[in-house]
């Protein structure tokens with residue numbers, strides 16, 4: 001370890017009370033400002049530049065956030081503000097990714113729209129309107145010159161952070177500028193030494209822990225870390241300086257979109273906050289700012305230019321810093337969080353481009369609601385550009401652009417302040433029954449909300465009714481009637497049956513066509529099964545609630561304080577199962593398990609009033625047993641029969657490569673499950689996230705997921721139907737083939753541990769008969785009995801495979817003639833087909849394996865009621 005590195009660690013130790021707020025504030029401000037800039041570039045059809053910018057921004061943001069998380073790993077010690085800021089940054093990052101995708105598509109579609117511009121420029125000229133080239137109407141954004149003016153230290157070359165179109169990335173060059181040597185306040189200091197020290201100091205904010213860790217999660221080298229540390233600086237500068245518009249009208253810039261109360265906050269602060277014109281800064285002043293921000297870095301040697309023309313070139317410094325020194329506000333107070341919203345205000349309308357004007361018009365027309373404003377703004381922006389509009393549609397970027405408007409909000413607003421009323425207002429929501437949560441429940445819990453009101457439910461309903469004048473079905477008699485109504489069975493041939501017959505297991509057939517799918521390749525995530533259900537049709541949702549599913553989700557998310565929006569979106573789009581119709585009758589046998597589940601889940605969910613006090617239902621139930629015995633089917637059956645919102649998750653859906661992300665997903669999952677209660681959170685293969693602590697291979701990330709999960713699970717103490725008035729009924733239903741691997745703490749929380757054994761002969765018979773009922777066959781009772789003897793030890797899924805294979809027998813016989821044979825002439829399935837198939841379809845569970853399950857069941861489990 002060299003001396004410099006030692007210096008880092010010493011500093012880290014000295015820093016007794018880590019305060020992520022300053023880092024996060026700075027990062028948020030930087031990302032937000034850059035985002036606005038790149039959106040403007042896109043508005044100006046400068047796709048290439050915008051693209052480069054988004055790329056740099058996304059990379060840098062995630063990297064810097066990771067570093068902050070590493071530096072301040074104790075999330076529990078974060079203040080509310082810090083958490084909100086962190087969420088805010090995540091949200092901006094997510095939106096930046098969406099924007100990146102969109103701009104990439106725009107760029108790919110129409111590369112001719114791009115202009116050859118010096119990519120080193122952060123020149124406002126690049127966002128100059130093309131059709132309305134009035135110089136007077138231009139406003140300026142500071143330019144940081146390209147590499148020609150800078151001396152790049154070789155170790156930084158090729159760094160991913162060196163994206164020059166991103167101010168974040170450009171800082172790498174900036175920081176090593178020759179000008180630093182010439183103009184920095186510490187002129188006596190040897191430049192390279194000082195630069196190194198500066199880098200170290202800045203890196204202290206972000207990268208100490210991983211400086212020698214060979215990159216940590218991001219796989220970075222120490223030089224990259226330093227780069228990233230440096231990249232923190234422009235944000236500081238950007239935050240610390242006033243954006244200066246070149247036209248007289250820009251004097252009134254601050255009036256834009258800023259509530260009066262905020263304006264009163266501090267004009268100086270605003271100036272400081274908005275100042276981004278680097279070229280107007282004196283070195284001395286800037287060094288003060290740097291000092292104020294505790295970043296001992298000097299960037300004012302960097303070349304930037306004013307551009308009050310639409311020229312697209314980068315020039316060297318055009319004005320002396322001294323000349324503009326007085327433009328820097330003399331404020332040294334700490335940047336306050338609320339200023340972020342001001343920082344992000346739109347510029348003066350007179351300086352806006354046409355598209356921006358559209359956006360602004362939309363904004364003002366809906367100023368009460370930033371979300372809706374954003375949407376309108378988006379429409380305006382999109383409509384001005386047909387290509388973009390089309391592309392937006394294609395890329396589902398409505399929400400991402402809507403979200404852009406969120407960048408104009410304070411993170412607190414975006415995270416915690418429910419937007420419901422204005423949102424509902426905009427959507428004419430009063431015309432429709434139910435609140436957003438109700439609507440969401442109807443969407444995500446399409447079988448219908450629990451019919452019987454617990455007192456808390458009734459209370460909630462009353463409150464919601466008062467608030468939104470809705471027509472909730474709260475009449476208990478009505479609900480009793482509803483309960484007693486014979487269940488409407490699906491017609492044979494519906495998707496479920498079709499899936500079975502066609503051989504798709506319920507699990508495998510689950511391919512969502514609803515909601516956004518962030519990652520379709522995640523086969524572990526089941527999001528929907530039954531497409532024909534019109535309630536699940538997005539268009540129906542839109543008709544019914546006059547809002548899209550995405551809007552509905554946004555609304556729900558907004559109503560949950562403190563939730564990470566990105567994580568919540570992921571939960572909605574990937575994990576929520578939209579109705580999953582498996583009925584008890586579909587599951588052959590397993591009567592004990594069914595009874596157990598009815599008692600533990602179904603009845604309490606349907607009659608919460610009966611299940612209180614000592615009868616309070618369990619909050620965790622484990623289904624364990626050999627593979628393919630119907631555990632997943634049972635879980636789906638429970639979801640259907642209990643009329644609950646069903647979340648089906650797997651380890652992979654909760655695992656993120658980014659530090660802290662998985663915990664957020666877990667928190668979001670529980671928060672949404674509570675919100676949409678009654679809910680069942682089904683975790684298949686739960687051993688993979690609840691593995692025993694002494695199990696080999698438990699890594700840090702799975703330990704963190706597990707801990708978070710256990711914490712959240714504990715918080716469901718009143719969640720099952722029971723005690724309190726405002727109970728939220730959420731059940732964790734786990735399934736595993738490896739019950740002995742489950743951590744003891746988790747095992748304890750699974751109060752009921754239900755053994756799902758291999759099917760008995762009777763169960764196999766029911767299953768075989770059910771499967772044969774969809775096929776022409778010639779098996780009589782005697783044949784079936786013979787078959788039962790032959791399939792001893794087969795699991796439910798083995799039986800399904802066998803039946804499917806046997807059904808192929810008559811077709812196999814035909815060979816190529818199959819193509820010319822009419823359906824009627826194909827012979828029925830016979831016992832011999834099964835016998836043939838039995839030759840190569842063997843039981844999947846061994847006798848020894850079975851023994852182990854039985855032992856564990858007798859020790860920890862139960863086998864029925």
Ligand SMILES: Nc1ncnc2c1ncn2[C@@H]1O[C@H](COP(=O)(O)OP(=O)(O)OP(=O)(O)O)[C@@H](O)[C@H]1O
Pocket residue numbers: 500504505506507586587588589590626627628629630631632633634684735736737759767795796797798800
């Ligand atoms: N009792 C049953 N009744 C009807 N079909 C069954 C039954 N058990 C299993 N199957 C069939 O086996 C398939 C797999 O079942 P399921 O996925 O529920 O098993 P599992 O116990 O969850 O398996 P794993 O532990 O491997 O996830 C089902 O889609 C169904 O076709």
